Amino acid sequence: xAAAGPSVFLLMVNGQxxxxxxxxxxxxxxxxxxxxxxxxxxxxxxxxxxxQITSKSQDARRALVWNFPIDVTFKSTNPYGWPQIVLSVYGxxxxxxxxxRGYGAVHVPLSPGRHKKTIPMFVPESTSKLQKFTSWFMGxxxxxxxxxxxxxxxxxxxxxxxxxxxxxxWIYLPAWLTLSFCPQ
Numbered sequence: 393x394a395a396a397g398p399s400v401f402l403l404m405v406n407g408q409x410x411x412x413x414x415x416x417x418x419x420x421x422x423x424x425x426x427x428x429x430x431x432x433x434x435x436x437x438x439x440x441x442x443x444q445i446t447s448k449s450q451d452a453r454r455a456l457v458w459n460f461p462i463d464v465t466f467k468s469t470n471p472y473g474w475p476q477i478v479l480s481v482y483g484x485x486x487x488x489x490x491x492x493r494g495y496g497a498v499h500v501p502l503s504p505g506r507h508k509k510t511i512p513m514f515v516p517e518s519t520s521k522l523q524k525f526t527s528w529f530m531g532x533x534x535x536x537x538x539x540x541x542x543x544x545x546x547x548x549x550x551x552x553x554x555x556x557x558x559x560x561x562w563i564y565l566p567a568w569l570t571l572s573f574c575p576q
Contacts, residue, residue, distance in 0.1 A: 398469050399469070400467045400468060400469055401467070401468060401469075402435070402465055402466070402467050403465065403466045403467075403468070403475065403500065404464075404465045405437075405462060405463070405464050405465070405466070405475070405477075405500050406462070406463050407461075407462050407507075407572050408458075408459055408460055408461050408462060408572055409422055409424060409443065409458050409459075409460040409462065409479065410457070410458065410459060410572050411455045411456060411457045411458065411459075412455070412456045412458075412481060412494075412513075413453075413454075413455060413456070414456060414481065414483075414493060414494065414513075415454070417483050417493050418447055418448050418456075418483070419445055419446075419447055419483055419484060420445065420446060420456050420481050420482065420483040420493055421442065421443050421444065421445045421446070421458075421481070421482055421483070422442070422443040422458055422460060422479060422480070422481050422482075423440070423441070423442045423443070423479070423480045423481075423482070423539070424440060424441055424460075424462065424477055424478065424479050424480075425439060425440035425477075425478050425539065425540060426439050426440070426464065426466075426475050426476065426477055426478070427475070427476045427478055427497070427540045427543035427544070428466065428468075428473050428474070428475040428476070429468070429472050429473010429474070430473060431468045431469050431470055431472065431473060432466050432467070432468040432473055432475060433466065433467055433468070434464055434465065434466055435465045435466065435467050436464065436465040437463045437464030437465055438463070438464060439464060441460070441462070443458045443460040444458070444460075446458055462477070474499055474500065474502070475499070475500045476497050476498065476499050476500065476543040477497065477498060477500060478495070478496075478497045478539050478540055478542050478543050479494075479495070479496045479497070479511060479513075480492060480494070480495050480539045480542075481493045481494040481495075481513065485533075489532070491532070491533050491535070492515055492533065492535040492536075493513075493515070494513030494514060494515055495513060495514055495515065495516075495536070495539060495542045496511035496512060496513045496514070496542070497511070497542045497543040498511050506572070507572065508572045509572075515533070515534075515535075516534040516535065516536065517534065518534050
């Protein structure tokens with residue numbers, strides 16, 4: 393009799409990046425990617441994506457609505473390293489350059505069913521006055537070269553990781569992003 397190989401389980405993630413509230417900004421787009429442990433592997437769907445540019449709605453909420461679909465399936469042999477979705481929101485600055493307007497991350501829900509997650513957004517901020525002046529003068533705000541660092545707990549203190557541009561503090565914004573998960 394042949395020895396049985398390790399058993400796997402599948403995690404199907406279906407949902408959408410619904411909308412966001414960024415009171416100070418308009419004409420934003422969203423990028424997403426997944427961060428997961430070494431025993432996890434995507435088997436179907438897209439691990440990352442980029443949405444269309446959206447403008448604020450004309451109603452009282454003034455929401456930025458994307459309704460950007462997410463559909464990916466993972467397989468794993470154990471739950472360690474459960475997938476997280478990392479969201480980055482970008483938009484134009486006064487010079488017309490695309491700059492980061494917010495980062496956020498959340499774990500994929502553990503239980504099946506409909507879930508709605510509201511994710512607080514933040515941006516890295518230069519800690520020295522010289523760096524703040526230089527970023528203002530050059531029109532480039534601090535941002536992560538790899539947004540996946542947002543989902544990692546180690547090395548984020550003060551933002552001084554290799555993935556960060558210079559030393560940065562975390563500035564939480566009066567902004568949030570709504571993400572919904574729904575079964576097929």
